[in-house]
Amino acid sequence: MEDLPGDVRVDTRVVVEHLRSVVGSAPGSYPRTWLPQATFDELLVRADREPIHLHPSLHHLHRRWDMGHARTHAGSGWGPKAIGRRILARIVNAALDRYFTEEQEFRAALAQSIDGIAYRVDEIASADLRNLLDVVRDDLLDLSRYVDDRIDTRLSDTRASDA
Amino acid sequence: MVDSTKAARRPEHRTRPHVAVVTRHWGDSGDEATAATRLVAGAVSRHADVSIVHLVSPLVPLETLRDSVFEVHRVPVHGARPLRSGILRVALAVHDGGLGVPATAASLLERYEGDAPEVPEVLERLAPDAIVLAGHHQPYDIGVLGARASAGRARVVALPYLGDDRRLAAEPVRSLLEAADVVGVVHPGERRAVLAACPGRSERDVVLLDLALSLNRNAASHRLFGVRWFGRYVLSIRDFPPGGARYVRSVTHEVLRSVVGRVSVAEVDGEQWRISDRENTLELPVSPSRVNLWRLMAHAVATIDLRPPGPFGRETIESLLLGTPVVVPDASAAMEHAAAADGGLWYRDVGELFDATRVLMNRPVRDRLAAQGRAYADAKHAQVDDFVARVGRIVLGEGAG
Secondary structure (H helix, E strand, C coil): CCCCCCCCCCCHHHHHHHHHHHHHHCCCCCCCCCCHHHHCCHHHHHHCCCCHHHCHHHHHHHHHCCCHHHHHCCCCCCCHHHHHHHHHHHHHHHHHHHHHHHHHHHHHHHHHHHHHHHHHHHHHHHHHHHHHHHHHHHHHHHHHHHHHHHHHHHHHHHHHHHC | CCECCCHHHCCCCCCCCEEEEEECCCCCCCCHHHHHHHHHHHHHCCCCEEEEEEEECCCCCCEEEEECCEEEEEEECECCCHHHHHHHHHHHHHHHCCCCCCHHHHHHHHHHCCECCCHHHHHHHHCCCEEEEECCCCCCCHHHHCCCCCCCECEEEEECCCCCHHHHHCHHHHHHHHHCCEEEECCHHHHHHHHHHCCCCCHHHEEECCCCCCCCHHHHCCCCCCHHHHCCEEEEEEECCCCCCCCCCCCCHHHHHHHCCCCEEEEEECCEEEEECCCCEEECCCCCCHHHHHHHHHCCCCEEECCCCCCCCHHHHHHHHCCCCEEEECCCHHHHHHHHHCCEEEECCHHHHHHHHHHCCCHHHHHHHHHHHHHHHHHHHCCHHHHHHHHHHHHHCCCCC
């Protein structure tokens, strides 16, 4: 349909049937970028939110905050270059020991803080959702009681008028 | 029987034919059935004096009012129970889509619709030459209108506004169609359904009304303020006119925007209108009027109708008249217009909605559908004089119009 000659009429029934047949013949492979939650209401969209503590960047932080191994690793090999690197590393570590120690403590504190915040946010979000669900459930119960009462009232009205 | 030959009962000053329109669909409501009834009544008023017999619930006293050129007789509907009727309908729909309505439930539903026993008396008093029964809900003894084609009977025209073909299974709807001399339908699908449900009825007696709509094209040529900054856009209608039926769960504005790529999305949601692209959203500070809807519609890439289907598909016809292709729900009046015009696509579910919208992002296809849709709508729904003449012939017989 990209290049339509000027006098060709597009039959919309054919177009719709074609789209349906494409989807019907390969439901798995046919690309649909929309997500199921597109059709849900706001509450369910929120329920589908991924917890922050499962976020990949938090995992990265957990894996990389500790510099201990880098500071103590002596390296391997007995060639002139390897021996030179070991001597240089000892000199740098000795000179900057206090700085590296503070840096290590800072990274540990940072990782712990972000971790703690992430878990707290997730807890709050879950509590929010639970509260919301409670409110909705209570509303539904109220509605069903109201409908029940209304039907009873109207039935008694009908019986009274019939009598 | 309502007898049109009882001239003694007619006022002597009456020089034009007299037509009574019996309906629940009157007043200020912007719903499609009311709009269709007003269009038909307006067209009839060019040929005849028109009295509206307005069936009203909750209860009102019998009274006569003036509404423009129409004399409105308000008749109460007794014992209507809309709440219980709604509950039962929802329950039946959940069970099997409302297809197999048990006889007990059907009779209950009929009872819940109420009863307007004063209608025959009012019609007898009016002694019209023709009676238009607008809407499938006519809660009184249809038998008083007399048998079809019986001598001296006022001509009876039914406009059932079925909306859903399954209504044809209901006995009151069948009685209504059986009593009518002519059935006026609002889209080709309704005509097919009526002919299938009434095999004995001649095709000539089931007539397409092809309702004519007047659009202010001059006003529509001006974009709404601020819309220009958003470039090309699709228009999604979630609720219009404000306060109408809407789905609680629907396609979100944001997801629709992700489907149309670089094209912006304008949304009409009751009184909240907005347009947004990837970065910016503008709440449109306009009154939610039909003229403003045309101004959005006329410049849109496509109109996407997200509402529960109505019986007439008015906004679809308007969009086609303005040269904007449509994406509309399947099995609806809107879909019938889109298919007859080859002016738009339709969907059964959200996935198909997005597929259809993506197809319309293809410019050659979109331009072709726009041209086809406009040609159809101009021919069928823009010729007001033809519509007035057609309605005159349908309601008053071949001699009129």
